[in-house]
Amino acid sequence: MLARMAANFYWLGRYAERTENTARLLEYQLTRLVDADADEIALGWRVVYRALSQPPPPAPTDVDEAEAFLIADAYTLTGGLVEDTTNPASMISCWGMARENAREIRPRLPLPVWVCLNQGYLWLQETEFADAWGEGPVALVSRAIDRLRLLAGVVDANMARDDAWRFLELGRYVERLQQQIVLLDVWDRIARPDDDGLALSWADLLRVCGAFEPYRRDRSLTLRRGCVLGFLMRNPEVSRSLHYATGRIESTLRGIDPAGGRPPLAAPHRLALRISAALELDPGEPDAAADAAPDAAADAAPGEPFEPLTRDSRALHDLVQATYVDYPVTAGFPS
Template sequence: MLARAAADFYWMGRYLERTEHTARLLEYQLTRLVDTPADQLALGWRVVYTTLGHPVPQVPTDADEAEVFLIADAYTLAGTLVEDETNPNSMISCWSRARENARQLRPWLPVRVWTCLNQGFMWIRDCDFARAWAEGPAELALEAIDRLHLLVGVVDAMMSRDDAWRFMELGRLVERLQHQAVLLDTWVRAGQPSNGPRLSWSDLLRVCRAYELYRRRRSIQVRRESAIGFLVRNPELPRSLRFAVHRIEQLLSGIDPRGARYPLAPPHRMAIRLAASVEMDPGNENQAPGDELDSFTALLRDSRQLHDLIMATYVNYPVERGLPS
């Protein structure tokens, strides 16, 4: 596969996953607008913006933080993350970039995959945000999630398991790993004991679509250490860190021309290192509260290095060296 095509598939997967991540965080926050205290809403918006890497609105020196995030301003805060084309991480910007990557890949993509992605982009492009907000603030985010899940299902049903599919899946899972590491780090920091508002660990499980599975596998009562460990190491949960790193390792084993034979390609070695660190460090129930932060920071750093290694090995390699063989 051409390096340019591999990069387009990889980034297409990353942008689609980023769009869903934004939609899930918005759905969590917007369903709480009616009956949640202002200071709790303020903390929620801060977590959403911090997790997405978006600058938080400046708080005037004479204003309380909660005043910046009052319900009346939720429309603007949500709109920035949905329809603001000047924001590179907004849902419409990420969907547009995924579509542009897919447009370059038309010869490799099944027609139905392109059609489904294009219809999703046109839906969000033509969406009347004000009208959608009036009908129900969280409904637009839920509709976006449903459309993205439909696209993932079409990809799963129609694409052959070749390198095109592997690079797309690799992009999705690298993006998921990075975002989940940031989300867990942000939630743990915001959930540390204080006199102010605190986040619910049940809500974190719901954001990660893990609440029902947690209740079946662990307990009806959600405990902090148990919830963190579940989101880190449960092998059955699609948004656990363990699930992501092991799938990344499998995909890189298929992409690497040497397969699982030594010496492994640099991204494959880094994926194995990440898998080992997930098994050993973050979410260990023997850790003191707050000790997970160093582990999540290291995991995020290594996942970014993994991205750099993927680009250097399969996309931006020197012409005279060529692909590994």
């Protein structure tokens, strides 16, 4: 496969996943507008904007970040992440970039995949945000999530399991790994009570990651920092756990790797295995009988487990680009 086409499939996967990640975070926040007080809503916006690496809204120079989110209204904050074409992190921008990458590889893309992606983008582009907001703040992002999940299903049903599919899946799960690490890091840093007694709910983090019901089945109703973070880092059956994402990355790289998973492995494959091993060896989560034992992770510094993971996940993207996209012409595409 040409490096340019590999890059298009890779970035198609990344931008589609990024769009859904933004929509999921907005869905979490917008469902809280009815029954949460102003301080809790402002704290939620801080999480959303930090998790998406977005600057806080404009505010007077003597106002700190927390107060800036108190001043801004939910309509403006949501609009900036949904319909603002000047914001590269907005849903319309990310969906548009996914569509643009798909357009570049249109001859290699099954027709149902292109139709589903294109219709979803045009639907969002033609939606009047003010009218959609009037129907209910959360309705628009919920419909967007449904369309993006439909796209994932259409891809799964129509694409052959060749290198095109592997690069699309690779982009999707590299993006998921990076976004989930950032989300867990941000939540861990903000979760503990501040001077006003405000704190984030670990149950809400599980819900954002679609893991609340699996956690209740596997653990108990007791929610502690170490148990929740460990579950979202290492559970292999939760689709938004770090373990699940690294497993899918390693699997797709095994298929892309010319050696087929046999030594010597390509550099991205080696790093993916190292990240997976680091997740297994991390001592942060209390083991069995965690609900009855003291939480050993409670004394760990907020965000501490995620600094090396953040670094390695970014390095993984760089290695994928260097190995399969931006490799020296004299070296040729690995084959």
